[in-house]
Amino acid sequence: MYEEYTFPQVTIEEYTHTDIWVYTVGTNSSWRLIEGATYSIHSRNHALVNGAIHWIATGMPGHSILVLSFDFEDEKFRSLSLPKSFSIEDTLDPLVESGGFLSLCHWKDDGNFDVWIMKDYGDQQSWTKQFSVMEPTLSGLGELILYTFMHSEE
Template identity: 35%
Template sequence: MAEIYTIGTGTWRNIGKAPIHCSTLPFDAFLNGAIHWRNFLPKGGEFIHSFNFDTEQFGTVPPPDHFLELDDFFAEFTTSGVLGGCLFIIHFPDFAKFDIWVMKEYGVKESWTKQFVIQDMYPK
């Protein structure tokens, strides 16, 4: 269960069920009135969780399709944040490069675009 503290009243109130999967801390991104964080053990598309302060609701943001295929090991090598007013995911598909995926239209799964590929991080 999740509770929220209201400054000035000194009280906590129950706002319902929180996501049960492990998450990484600190929270990675604040966008559209919500904090977003990457789920440490994604299952069934629950790769990025969110909490909207206006609605006091938890939610999920759909990842790019191929992120659903990531196993727990590779999910550990991702992070999220905000870039140019858009949610992004940095993914390390191997130890020599990383990809930056940007969600161009918030909440629209099809708007994920691979924006950058940084290669040869450790040149020989």
């Protein structure tokens, strides 16, 4: 008996929709196109949480900002809501996995950023601001600060 492994390849078409080509390795190796995601992914940055890959994206045609996920098990796209205070103009990067939770940085116009964690996967109300970092402490190392915080509890 052979096990099958699935590998995604993401294609962004002119910021109007996202296609995922899935390559399955196993007894019947093949490429398949999973269509139907009318979202624009904002960044190549992604997080693997809860058996799905996640990106910050914009919904079409309403242009709402959200987290787009692709579940490897059922090969379906889903959207997860961000806190209601976030808008399309916000910079939300990086999106990462932190202790099994979905986490992101919410960059502000003044150069500061907040770190948010979704404590109950799929529940918009569970987004919790963990802490804020002020500009003088950044020194262009926002991702390093986030990484250090996430791994300091181990």
